[in-house]
Structures are given as structure tokens and as C-alpha cells.
Amino acid sequence: MSKIPFFTKQITSPFTIPSGIVTTATTIIQRIFDTMPEVGVMTTKSVGLAPRAGYREPVISQYAPGCFVNAVGLTNPGAEQLAAQLATLRVPEDRFLLTSIFGGSVEEFVEVAKIMAPVSDGLELNLSCPHAKGYGMAMGQDPELVREITAAVKAAVNIPVIPKLTPNTPNIAEIARAAVAGGADGLCAINTVGPGYTSAHGHPVLSNGVGGMSGKGVLPIGLKCVREVAEAVDCPIIGCGGVSSADDVRAYQDAGASVVGIGSSLVGLTTEEMGQYFKTLEADLAHGSNNAESQIRYDVDMQFRPVTLVSNERVCDDICILTFDRKINLKAGEFVFLWIPGLGEKPFSALTDDPFSLAVIDVGVFTHDLMSLQPGTEAYVRGPHGIAVDPPEGAKIITVSGGTGLAAVYQVARDFPNTEIFTGARTAERLYFIEECKKIAPVHIATDDGSEGHHGFVTELLRDYLQGLGEEERSKLMFYNCGPAPMVHAAIAVEREFCGDARIHSAIDYLTKCGVGLCGACAAPDGRRLCVDGPFMDASATTKCV
Ligand SMILES: Cc1cc2nc3c(=O)[nH]c(=O)nc-3n(C[C@H](O)[C@H](O)[C@H](O)COP(=O)(O)OP(=O)(O)OC[C@H]3O[C@@H](n4cnc5c(N)ncnc54)[C@H](O)[C@@H]3O)c2cc1C
Ligand SMILES: Cc1cc2nc3c(=O)[nH]c(=O)nc-3n(C[C@H](O)[C@H](O)[C@H](O)COP(=O)(O)O)c2cc1C
The missing domain is CATH 3.20.20.70 (Aldolase class I)
Structure with a gap:
């Protein structure tokens, strides 16, 4: 050069x-x-x-x-x-x-x-x-x-x-x-x-x-x-x-x-x-x-498609499930933006694609308004964005989620065999979609107060489970983590005891604005961008490069 x-x-x-x-x-x-x-x-x-x-x-x-x-x-x-x-x-x-x-x-x-x-x-x-x-x-x-x-x-x-x-x-x-x-x-x-x-x-x-x-x-x-x-x-x-x-x-x-x-x-x-x-x-x-x-990606499509809200079910004070009137095309791991004119647009994993549904936690302006969104409301969706997950055949898949992170991993468990779902919450009343999960995979629950499942953190439950696995199964492990950053970091620490970073994939919802890689808002600590390189990124993404 x-x-x-x-x-x-x-x-x-x-x-x-x-x-x-x-x-x-x-x-x-x-x-x-x-x-x-x-x-x-x-x-x-x-x-x-x-x-x-x-x-x-x-x-x-x-x-x-x-x-x-x-x-x-x-x-x-x-x-x-x-x-x-x-x-x-x-x-x-x-x-x-x-x-x-x-x-x-x-x-x-x-x-x-x-x-x-x-x-x-x-x-x-x-x-x-x-x-x-x-x-x-x-x-x-x-x-x-x-x-x-x-x-x-x-x-x-x-x-x-x-x-x-x-x-x-x-x-x-x-x-x-x-x-x-x-x-x-x-x-x-x-x-x-x-x-x-x-x-x-x-x-x-x-x-x-x-x-x-x-x-x-x-x-x-x-x-x-x-x-x-x-x-x-x-x-x-x-x-x-x-x-x-x-x-x-x-x-x-x-x-x-x-x-x-x-x-x-x-x-x-x-x-x-x-x-x-x-x-x-x-x-x-x-x-x-x-x-x-x-x-050049001339195929990137940021156009909005209409969806109409059919039901808004409240799980607890700050979590709701929104179900819309139609199917969207989205593979496990991808995400979409929901746009409500006048209110704004924000990225979400689809809890389900058919019908399109979201699990939402109230953290700010947009998500607060979603808590009381009325059935019949017309909203718009763009995407899918991000990279779909692609576990190797025969993988022993473990999903670990907290909060609305379950939305990002439910479709992984649904679409790929041999998956175990680990999910944690502060209390039983904050759990949702558990019966649906049980229909597709074994479910391991932990609550901080012991009101359901293991009394303690989901990562404790995870370690106990992994220690019980034989060598053969351990060699095929593939992890997908999604939830609050402290939970994801704790999960990665446990998973690293059992396999290398390439088999640990985490979606931490770094603030994501454009969704198509231009604005750089969603930079991960290693300098990749969640919206185009993720949302699921291998564990090295959490390692700072500066
Ligand atoms: C790929 C992806 C999938 C997601 N899936 C879901 C989902 O299924 N369900 C769900 O409820 N949420 C999901 N989120 C997070 C959701 O997009 C944010 O909670 C939402 O953008 C917050 O918007 P707001 O207007 O309510 O908050 P704002 O009013 O914009 O912000 C309120 C406060 O929250 C902070 N904040 C905002 N966004 C984030 C963020 N992403 N990370 C950390 N802090 C933030 C702000 O700094 C501010 O302090 C996902 C995010 C990504 C990137
Ligand atoms: C998302 C976005 C943010 C931008 N922010 C700035 C900025 O902060 N300062 C600036 O001088 N130009 C900014 N620009 C303009 C670009 O630097 C550039 O001049 C313009 O986009 C033309 O180049 P392009 O067609 O290759 O994108 C921005 C452009 C885009 C698309």
C-alpha cells in the first residue's frame, strides 16, 4: 500500500x-x-x-x-x-x-x-x-x-x-x-x-x-x-x-x-x-x-407496512403484550421497528411472527405510551433488520432471558430443536408466555423472591444444569442470551466456564436508532454495531476495544 x-x-x-x-x-x-x-x-x-x-x-x-x-x-x-x-x-x-x-x-x-x-x-x-x-x-x-x-x-x-x-x-x-x-x-x-x-x-x-x-x-x-x-x-x-x-x-x-x-x-x-x-x-x-x-446493499428496505393492534394484555405494571392483526416475515434473531406517527419509532424483537406480537417493558416515552395503546390503533412496521440466528445442526441450544428478552429467544426455541429455555424475573407476576414456551421446549424458571421456580438468579439455575451435562452435550452447546445487561454479563460468565466465546451469543439492547448501520448509535464495546452485526453477537462484542 x-x-x-x-x-x-x-x-x-x-x-x-x-x-x-x-x-x-x-x-x-x-x-x-x-x-x-x-x-x-x-x-x-x-x-x-x-x-x-x-x-x-x-x-x-x-x-x-x-x-x-x-x-x-x-x-x-x-x-x-x-x-x-x-x-x-x-x-x-x-x-x-x-x-x-x-x-x-x-x-x-x-x-x-x-x-x-x-x-x-x-x-x-x-x-x-x-x-x-x-x-x-x-x-x-x-x-x-x-x-x-x-x-x-x-x-x-x-x-x-x-x-x-x-x-x-x-x-x-x-x-x-x-x-x-x-x-x-x-x-x-x-x-x-x-x-x-x-x-x-x-x-x-x-x-x-x-x-x-x-x-x-x-x-x-x-x-x-x-x-x-x-x-x-x-x-x-x-x-x-x-x-x-x-x-x-x-x-x-x-x-x-x-x-x-x-x-x-x-x-x-x-x-x-x-x-x-x-x-x-x-x-x-x-x-x-x-x-x-x-x-452495496440497494436491497435495504426501510419502508413502513401498516399493522393494526388487536389486543393489549397487561402482564404487570410495566410489561404488556401487544398482538397485531397480521403476520410479519421475520426469522429468529431479527428485529423490527414499530412506528407510531407523532410518537416515534423504536426497535423490538417480535415475540411471535404469526400473528405479530410484542412483549414490551416500560422504560421511557415510547414504551410508556405502548402500555395503554388501544386496540384498533394503526401502527407501522419496518424491517426485518439484523442477522437471523443460525445454530449449527445438532447444537444443544440454551436460551437465557430476563425481562422482555424472552421475546428475542422464543422463536429460537420454536424454530430449532434441542433447545432449553432459561428465564428469570424478579417475581412470578413478571413472568409471561410461559405456557406457550412449555409447548415448544423444557422451561427453567428462576425468580429473585422465589415466588416461582428456583429462588435466586437464573444464572445459578443455569450453572447447576450445565454441570449436570455430559461431555458429549457440552461439546455441542450454543447459547443465546437476551435481557438486562447485568443478567447477560452474568450469563456469559457462567457460559464461559463451559465453552468458548464463539458459542455464546448475546443481544444487549444498546440504544438503536436507524437500524441500518448508518448512525452508529448502537455501537458495542468492541466497535461492532448491533443493528447490522447483531442483534445477537458473540461474547467478544462485550469486550472493550478502547
Ligand atoms: C434489537 C432490539 C430488540 C428489542 N426488543 C425489545 C422487546 O422485545 N421489548 C422491549 O420492551 N424492548 C425491546 N428493546 C428495547 C426498546 O427498543 C427500548 O426499550 C425502547 O427503545 C425505549 O424507548 P422509550 O422511548 O420508551 O425510551 P426513551 O424515552 O427513549 O428512553 C428512556 C430511558 O431509557 C434509556 N434507554 C432507551 N433505550 C435504551 C436501550 N435500548 N438500552 C438501554 N437504555 C435505553 C434512555 O437512555 C433513557 O434513560 C429492543 C431493543 C433492540 C435494540
Ligand atoms: C446520518 C447522517 C448524519 C450526518 N451527520 C453529519 C454531521 O454530524 N456533520 C456533518 O458535517 N455532516 C453530517 N452528515 C453529512 C455527511 O457527512 C455527508 O456530507 C453527506 O451525507 C453526503 O455524503 P453521502 O452521500 O456519501 O452520505 C450526516 C449524514 C448522514 C446521512
């Missing part, structure tokens, strides 16, 4: 993943540093001075294959916290860590820049985010403000500063010249286009109503902008917007980009597939071929 000069470093490749896509968590960044040398520039999610939760889901909507609008709302942990996280990264010598920053004023940009500079190789200035109210748009469209922000940040730090330009301006060349007049070392173009609006079944999809457009449809706009910028100024340009193939990369290079970002096209790719995609892209550039695009 020959090295390419990029400001202060010699980098491995001319590719980056643009800000806010996939590489939004430190663990994901470290995994890509460690396993994907083809990504030469690592761009972080834009960070501001104060933490921001961002908008509630839906935050990403698909309007055609490979085409998206998003309104994430600049979710970020705040500069101080992100700086502490980035400080723990092992950044390879031949990779460039580009931290994207934003601010509500010139002073705020400078303050964030000063905090982030010591842990970054360069700063990208997000002047152009079209949807976060009060930020971005107005700044990126005003040449004098762009010059002022760039000059102020340049005066405050001594690393390269790369303003990122919005395409939503009649004269991007003028903005580029202003940024360079302010001292910009390089430029990035483009941020998202629009905003645009999507609706489904008569309702706006994004909780923010409108969002920035990205993906295949914005390619011609990105190319036009980069060409105009390259004609106006003489500095390195990071080009992005709609890139999916090596031909697109070459088109950006012809337009004047030296580094090219591939963002929305990574939709649906597992971490392993993403590594393979970048390898192919690099080989395409080396050999003049155009093979990488065949790996």
Missing part, C-alpha cells in the same frame, strides 16, 4: 467516511483503525460545546434505494467528553483523525476547537448542517461569517482546519474563496442537500419533519460543487456526496478532490462487509475496475 501525503501525515488511502455516518462512536473508530487500513482519514461525528441528545427517532428515512434524508439533530456528548474519549484512541501513524466541530457563534467554534485540537490531527468545521435549528445553515451561506469563523479557529489552533461547505448556496465558489481567505488549509464538500421531506401513509417520517438529503441522488450536486470549488481555490479538497463506486471516486478526483468520502452507501453493510467493500474499492482504483458497487 503506497502512502499518500495528507497535511501532516502520510496516509494509507484517499478514502474517508464523512462525518456522522458509521464512525460516530470511539469504539467504532478504533475498530476501523485496527481492521480497515483502506480508510485513510477518519472523520468524527460533529461535536459542539454542550452535549445534545438530538432528535427522537425516526432520524433517517429512505426515499429510494440508496437515497436518504436525515435529521439526527447533531447528537453529541459535548466537546469535553468527546476529547476525553478520543484521547484513549490508538491512532495509527498512517491514519488522519479529522474531528468535525460545530458552534452557534464564532466564539463557540473557537472554544470547541481549542478543546478538540490536542486530540485531533485536523479539524473539520461543520458550517453547513442544514437541519439543526440555529446552527450551520445560516453560517455556511454567509461568506463573511465563513471567513470570520475560519480565521478565528485558525488563530486558536495549530493543526489543519478544513471548513465543510454546504451545497445549498447559489455560489459555492464565493464561500470557498472566503474560507481560504480566512486561512483554511483545505475544504470539504458537500454536506447534505435540501432539506427534503419524506412521508409514509400520510405522515411525515422524520420526527423533525424535514432533513438533509444524502446518498446516490446527490452525486451530481456533489460533483458540481467540488468542480466549482476546485476552480475557485487551490487547496486539498475532500469530496463527498453520493459516492458508491470506484467510477464515482474517479469522477470526484477528476473534479478536483484528493480524498473522497463514502457515507450513505455503507447502509446495511456489516462491519466485515464494509472492510471488504473498501478493499475492493482500493483494488478498483489500482486496476481501473469498477467492482465495489456490486457490494
Whole structure:
């Protein structure tokens, strides 16, 4: 791999993943540093001075294959916290860590820049985010403000500063010249286009109503902008917007980009597939071929299908079972999103697929409203998402669940022979669906207060059972754990006494937002993403990589 000069470093490749896509968590960044040398520039999610939760889901909507609008709302942990996280990264010598920053004023940009500079190789200035109210748009469209922000940040730090330009301006060349007049070392173009609006079944999809457009449809706009910028100024340009193939990369290079970002096209790719995609892209550039695009997941489907609630049975104060009027197509291990317009969308395992039913525990805004959802309510489902479980033939399958985790494993027990169900609850009144489980597999119950089954933790019951197994059965063990994180960790500890990590699969419900791998919210401690690499991931996923 020959090295390419990029400001202060010699980098491995001319590719980056643009800000806010996939590489939004430190663990994901470290995994890509460690396993994907083809990504030469690592761009972080834009960070501001104060933490921001961002908008509630839906935050990403698909309007055609490979085409998206998003309104994430600049979710970020705040500069101080992100700086502490980035400080723990092992950044390879031949990779460039580009931290994207934003601010509500010139002073705020400078303050964030000063905090982030010591842990970054360069700063990208997000002047152009079209949807976060009060930020971005107005700044990126005003040449004098762009010059002022760039000059102020340049005066405050001594690393390269790369303003990122919005395409939503009649004269991007003028903005580029202003940024360079302010001292910009390089430029990035483009941020998202629009905003645009999507609706489904008569309702706006994004909780923010409108969002920035990205993906295949914005390619011609990105190319036009980069060409105009390259004609106006003489500095390195990071080009992005709609890139999916090596031909697109070459088109950006012809337009004047030296580094090219591939963002929305990574939709649906597992971490392993993403590594393979970048390898192919690099080989395409080396050999003049155009093979990488065949790996893009144009089949990812985020469309919503209607379902009507038939019954809402309360199990206890904070758990209910919702049964809908139809079957959904979903294999054991996969998950869906339930969308209620006006309320939002959240991911769930289907307790059963036919009819579609959910076991829900009340933990927040959405799930609280589900507790009293009235029969007859029309809701919408997208998916299935995630990877179905695939135990080897002849496996001795053990499912371990707590809370609503039973929903994720019931279909495993139903669809694969030779399964034992272990389930735990605080009290007997919190148990549900037990009779149905008994019809398909032996059921082992534990309650903390002893009101049903074993008095104590389900993991104690599990250890006793496993100790009673012969060598032959132990060699075929395959575990599927789902429930509260402490229960899953305790189960993994017991299971590791009997087999290796490759036979232990756990679904811990890390906060999952887009479900298609783009937003990176569901990062596991090892840098994989639950929504595309899971939800069931082998036990090494729980081991921190930074
Ligand atoms: C693949 C998958 C399958 C799931 N299956 C089920 C299921 O079958 N039944 C079920 O009841 N739930 C399930 N969940 C969890 C469910 O999606 C969350 O409980 C739900 O998103 C919470 O939304 P809310 O609006 O009620 O909470 P919010 O108002 O968004 O949040 C309330 C509080 O809970 C925290 N929180 C929110 N989501 C999570 C999370 N995922 N993990 C930890 N803390 C969180 C927030 O930080 C906040 O403090 C699943 C999650 C995933 C990823
Ligand atoms: C989910 C999502 C989040 C994004 N977040 C940011 C962000 O925080 N800062 C930023 O400058 N651009 C952000 N962008 C814009 C991208 O960095 C990129 O400029 C744009 O998506 C065009 O590239 P693409 O078509 O390859 O996705 C985001 C885009 C998406 C899809």
C-alpha cells in the first residue's frame, strides 16, 4: 500500500467516511483503525460545546434505494467528553483523525476547537448542517461569517482546519474563496442537500419533519460543487456526496478532490462487509475496475407496512403484550421497528411472527405510551433488520432471558430443536408466555423472591444444569442470551466456564436508532454495531476495544 501525503501525515488511502455516518462512536473508530487500513482519514461525528441528545427517532428515512434524508439533530456528548474519549484512541501513524466541530457563534467554534485540537490531527468545521435549528445553515451561506469563523479557529489552533461547505448556496465558489481567505488549509464538500421531506401513509417520517438529503441522488450536486470549488481555490479538497463506486471516486478526483468520502452507501453493510467493500474499492482504483458497487446493499428496505393492534394484555405494571392483526416475515434473531406517527419509532424483537406480537417493558416515552395503546390503533412496521440466528445442526441450544428478552429467544426455541429455555424475573407476576414456551421446549424458571421456580438468579439455575451435562452435550452447546445487561454479563460468565466465546451469543439492547448501520448509535464495546452485526453477537462484542 503506497502512502499518500495528507497535511501532516502520510496516509494509507484517499478514502474517508464523512462525518456522522458509521464512525460516530470511539469504539467504532478504533475498530476501523485496527481492521480497515483502506480508510485513510477518519472523520468524527460533529461535536459542539454542550452535549445534545438530538432528535427522537425516526432520524433517517429512505426515499429510494440508496437515497436518504436525515435529521439526527447533531447528537453529541459535548466537546469535553468527546476529547476525553478520543484521547484513549490508538491512532495509527498512517491514519488522519479529522474531528468535525460545530458552534452557534464564532466564539463557540473557537472554544470547541481549542478543546478538540490536542486530540485531533485536523479539524473539520461543520458550517453547513442544514437541519439543526440555529446552527450551520445560516453560517455556511454567509461568506463573511465563513471567513470570520475560519480565521478565528485558525488563530486558536495549530493543526489543519478544513471548513465543510454546504451545497445549498447559489455560489459555492464565493464561500470557498472566503474560507481560504480566512486561512483554511483545505475544504470539504458537500454536506447534505435540501432539506427534503419524506412521508409514509400520510405522515411525515422524520420526527423533525424535514432533513438533509444524502446518498446516490446527490452525486451530481456533489460533483458540481467540488468542480466549482476546485476552480475557485487551490487547496486539498475532500469530496463527498453520493459516492458508491470506484467510477464515482474517479469522477470526484477528476473534479478536483484528493480524498473522497463514502457515507450513505455503507447502509446495511456489516462491519466485515464494509472492510471488504473498501478493499475492493482500493483494488478498483489500482486496476481501473469498477467492482465495489456490486457490494452495496440497494436491497435495504426501510419502508413502513401498516399493522393494526388487536389486543393489549397487561402482564404487570410495566410489561404488556401487544398482538397485531397480521403476520410479519421475520426469522429468529431479527428485529423490527414499530412506528407510531407523532410518537416515534423504536426497535423490538417480535415475540411471535404469526400473528405479530410484542412483549414490551416500560422504560421511557415510547414504551410508556405502548402500555395503554388501544386496540384498533394503526401502527407501522419496518424491517426485518439484523442477522437471523443460525445454530449449527445438532447444537444443544440454551436460551437465557430476563425481562422482555424472552421475546428475542422464543422463536429460537420454536424454530430449532434441542433447545432449553432459561428465564428469570424478579417475581412470578413478571413472568409471561410461559405456557406457550412449555409447548415448544423444557422451561427453567428462576425468580429473585422465589415466588416461582428456583429462588435466586437464573444464572445459578443455569450453572447447576450445565454441570449436570455430559461431555458429549457440552461439546455441542450454543447459547443465546437476551435481557438486562447485568443478567447477560452474568450469563456469559457462567457460559464461559463451559465453552468458548464463539458459542455464546448475546443481544444487549444498546440504544438503536436507524437500524441500518448508518448512525452508529448502537455501537458495542468492541466497535461492532448491533443493528447490522447483531442483534445477537458473540461474547467478544462485550469486550472493550478502547
Ligand atoms: C434489537 C432490539 C430488540 C428489542 N426488543 C425489545 C422487546 O422485545 N421489548 C422491549 O420492551 N424492548 C425491546 N428493546 C428495547 C426498546 O427498543 C427500548 O426499550 C425502547 O427503545 C425505549 O424507548 P422509550 O422511548 O420508551 O425510551 P426513551 O424515552 O427513549 O428512553 C428512556 C430511558 O431509557 C434509556 N434507554 C432507551 N433505550 C435504551 C436501550 N435500548 N438500552 C438501554 N437504555 C435505553 C434512555 O437512555 C433513557 O434513560 C429492543 C431493543 C433492540 C435494540
Ligand atoms: C446520518 C447522517 C448524519 C450526518 N451527520 C453529519 C454531521 O454530524 N456533520 C456533518 O458535517 N455532516 C453530517 N452528515 C453529512 C455527511 O457527512 C455527508 O456530507 C453527506 O451525507 C453526503 O455524503 P453521502 O452521500 O456519501 O452520505 C450526516 C449524514 C448522514 C446521512
